[in-house]
Amino acid sequence: MLNYWFGPKGIARHFPHKFRPRFPIEPMALTAVLAEIVLGNFDPTTSAYLLVKLNEEHRLKIFDKWVKLLERTMADQYQRYFLNLIRQDLSERGM
Numbered sequence: 001m002l003n004y005w006f007g008p009k010g011i012a013r014h015f016p017h018k019f020r021p022r023f024p025i026e027p028m029a030l031t032a033v034l035a036e037i038v039l040g041n042f043d044p045t046t047s048a049y050l051l052v053k054l055n056e057e058h059r060l061k062i063f064d065k066w067v068k069l070l071e072r073t074m075a076d077q078y079q080r081y082f083l084n085l086i087r088q089d090l091s092e093r094g095m
Contacts, residue, residue, distance in 0.1 A: 006094030019094065022087035029066035036062060
């Protein structure tokens with residue numbers, strides 16, 4: 001995840017002010033979505049991943065679900081403390 005966002009061609013390198021002091025919720029959700037889609041399309045019978053073309057359905061069903069989940073987590077005072085530590089650590093390690 002760090003390499004994707006903060007690598008030499010990562011978007012955080014071009015817009016560092018958007019990724020400080022804490023890693024944004026939307027890129028966290030996008031990373032979770034991509035992991036869910038890739039891992040969810042593993043075919044154990046062939047030991048290969050199925051080809052997936054991302055579309056509007058993925059955005060509506062999966063991405064929006066993850067954004068809402070992370071926003072709900074941020075709304076809970078107890079969980080917000082831990083999630084903010086993770087977000088800050090991602091930002092500091094990436095930059």
